[in-house]
Amino acid sequence: MRDRLTKKWTPVVLVLLAVSAFFMTNAEMPDWAYVVSSASILLFFLPSFVAAKRWLGLAGALILTLVLGYYAFLIESVAIATGFPYGDFEYSSLLGFKIGTVPWTVFFAWTPLILLGYTVAAKMVQNPFVRVVSVAAMVVLFDMVLDPGAVKMSFWQFEEGGWFYGVPISNFVGWVISGALGAVIIEAFVRVTRPLLPVPVQLMQSGALTVFFWTFAALFAGMYIPAALGIVLIALLAWIYNRYHYYFDDMVVLVDEDNEPIGTAPKLPTHTDKTPLHRAFSIFLFNSKGELLLQQRAEHKKTWGGVWSNSCCGHVMLHEPVEAAAKRRLKFEMGMTGIKLHNVLPDYRYKAEKDGIVENEFCPVFVGITDKDPSINPEEVGAFQWVPWEEFLEAANDPESEYSPWAKEEARLLSERKEFRRLVG
Numbered sequence: 241m242r243d244r245l246t247k248k249w250t251p252v253v254l255v256l257l258a259v260s261a262f263f264m265t266n267a268e269m270p271d272w273a274y275v276v277s278s279a280s281i282l283l284f285f286l287p288s289f290v291a292a293k294r295w296l297g298l299a300g301a302l303i304l305t306l307v308l309g310y311y312a313f314l315i316e317s318v319a320i321a322t323g324f325p326y327g328d329f330e331y332s333s334l335l336g337f338k339i340g341t342v343p344w345t346v347f348f349a350w351t352p353l354i355l356l357g358y359t360v361a362a363k364m365v366q367n368p369f370v371r372v373v374s375v376a377a378m379v380v381l382f383d384m385v386l387d388p389g390a391v392k393m394s395f396w397q398f399e400e401g402g403w404f405y406g407v408p409i410s411n412f413v414g415w416v417i418s419g420a421l422g423a424v425i426i427e428a429f430v431r432v433t434r435p436l437l438p439v440p441v442q443l444m445q446s447g448a449l450t451v452f453f454w455t456f457a458a459l460f461a462g463m464y465i466p467a468a469l470g471i472v473l474i475a476l477l478a479w480i481y482n483r484y485h486y487y488f489d490d491m492v493v494l495v496d497e498d499n500e501p502i503g504t505a506p507k508l509p510t511h512t513d514k515t516p517l518h519r520a521f522s523i524f525l526f527n528s529k530g531e532l533l534l535q536q537r538a539e540h541k542k543t544w545g546g547v548w549s550n551s552c553c554g555h556v557m558l559h560e561p562v563e564a565a566a567k568r569r570l571k572f573e574m575g576m577t578g579i580k581l582h583n584v585l586p587d588y589r590y591k592a593e594k595d596g597i598v599e600n601e602f603c604p605v606f607v608g609i610t611d612k613d614p615s616i617n618p619e620e621v622g623a624f625q626w627v628p629w630e631e632f633l634e635a636a637n638d639p640e641s642e643y644s645p646w647a648k649e650e651a652r653l654l655s656e657r658k659e660f661r662r663l664v665g
Contacts, residue, residue: 254452261456264393269334277395278336278345284446284453285348288355291442294488296435297559304429305351311425312350315418316342325414328399335395349450353382354422356447360477361423362439363484368427375423380415382451385470387411389457405463436504437491437558441481448477489568492518492555499602504558511543513596518555520601521566522588522650523581525551526664527611531626535574535614537644538622543597546622549644550651553603566606574624575615581606584660585653592645605650607663629664 260280292301319326320341335343357378358371365371388405390396402408430439455470486506494503494516501519510516525533533551537544554569556562563581570576585605592599614624633655635641636648654660 253449257449257453258456261453262460265389265457265460269393274334274336277334281335281345281349284450285352286446287449288352288443288446291440291445292355294557294559295437295440295443296433300433300435304426307425307429308351308354308422309347311422312354312418313339313342313347315421316346316350319414323410325410325417327402327408327410327414329396329411330399331396332394334393352446352450353379353386354419354426354447355443356382356451356477357419358423358426359439359441359443360480363441363480372420372423372427375426376416376419379419379422380412381469381473382447383412383415385451385458385466385473386454388463388466389454389461392461392463393457405466436493436501437488438486438504440488441485442488444477444481448474448481451477488557489555491558492520493558494518495602501558507555508542511597511599513593513598515598515600517600517602519562520553520555520599520603521562521569522550522603522605522646523552523566523570523608524605524650524654525576525579525608525610526629527626528609529626530629530664532629532632533610533614533624533626534632534643535616535624536622538618538620541620543599544594544644547594547642547644550647553646562604563606573617573620575617576610576612579608579610579612581608582659582663584657584663585650588650588653590646590649594645599646601646603646603650605654607654607660609663 289301289305292304295301296304315325317340318324320330331338331341331343333343335349336345337343354375357375360378361371361374365374384404387407391398391406398406398408398411400408402411404412451470451473455467455474458464458470459467490507491504492507492510493501494505494510495518496502497517499519505516505518510518527533534548535551536548537546539546552566552570552573554565554573556565560568563583566581567577567579570579570581583604584607587602588605589602590599591601614621616624632643633651635643636651641648
């Protein structure tokens with residue numbers, strides 16, 4: 241759902257970046273510009289880190305970004321001290337305070353670009369060696385868009401200038417070297433960790449925004465070659481993003497008999513007559529009168545369309561706590577937030593079939609109390625109603641009732657639990 245929200249706000253963000261690029265290239269930089277640039281670098285960094293977290297989990301994302309950040313910081317320090325591999329250059333104070341000779345923001349500024357290059361290469365190339373070479377080539381192209389504007393704005397300067405808008409060829413050779421080594425680091429990390437999700441194009445977001453900003457900076461500064469290159473790259477990145485995009489919450493987590501993740505798969509194609517075991521959850525919401533909130537599943541849904549069921553159901557994303565998944569889906573389907581959920585049936589598992597489609601899930605069951613009516617999402621829910629619990633429980637014990645099979649079985653199991661009776665009364 242956050243991916244969909246990001247998509248909605250993308251045009252606004254792009255307009256703001258273009259406006260910012262115009263003012264940065266047409267106004268004198270104030271003394272406090274380093275504050276704005278430092279904050280901007282951190283904001284640019286965040287989207288790719290969030291994507292990495294959902295791809296690798298928090299620990300994996302932290303390790304990968306720390307390794308890449310320290311690598312970037314190290315190679316920049318060596319370059320300033322020795323001139324290798326970028327040539328003789330020096331940073332100004334516009335990127336924030338320096339640790340030694342390198343601004344602290346380099347740690348966050350370089351990583352999105354290498355992740356952008358790697359994501360593009362991962363989608364286009366299968367051979368690891370060719371992928372590393374492709375990453376090196378991609379980051380050089382990104383730098384050909386970025387460096388001219390950055391030099392013009394005095395973020396850094398090369399001592400002897402250079403043929404490409406003040407940037408020497410040694411800089412681009414250096415990017416080939418640093419980009420290739422960065423790609424090797426990512427390749428090694430992926431080989432060791434073996435992520436269960438495909439490389440997500442959301443990793444591109446921070447780097448793509450960076451390229452977009454510097455494309456417009458080059459355009460407004462009259463640097464038409466890097467601007468034209470940037471426009472071509474933006475078009476390519478947009479095509480790759482749309483071609484290979486998937487929503488994290490549309491990928492179900494496949495598990496073994498011990499509920500340990502063994503893979504991921506797209507939600508709709510996975511649900512067939514041979515649906516593999518995967519993670520899910522159910523929610524039963526009650527009001528203060530002891531009535532149960534029921535929802536009618538939207539008619540067009542692939543599984544049990546139009547059937548009345550419990551308050552909310554859904555699937556768990558990889559690296560997502562099941563309670564967080566329940567709250568996420570409750571907000572998306574029913575527009576309901578701020579409800580405390582109790583995991584009353586943590587080990588519930590079921591298998592059911594209807595019209596040739598099988599559900600096969602580990603499905604913890606949550607119970608919550610609220611007197612709020614939902615604001616349903618019509619793409620997911622056709623209608624809702626509050627019904628007395630005893631009435632629903634009677635229907636749950638009737639094999640002929642047309643409620644969803646999991647809701648009926650879960651209701652019977654809940655009624656046997658002391659914790660449930662204590663919560664609902």
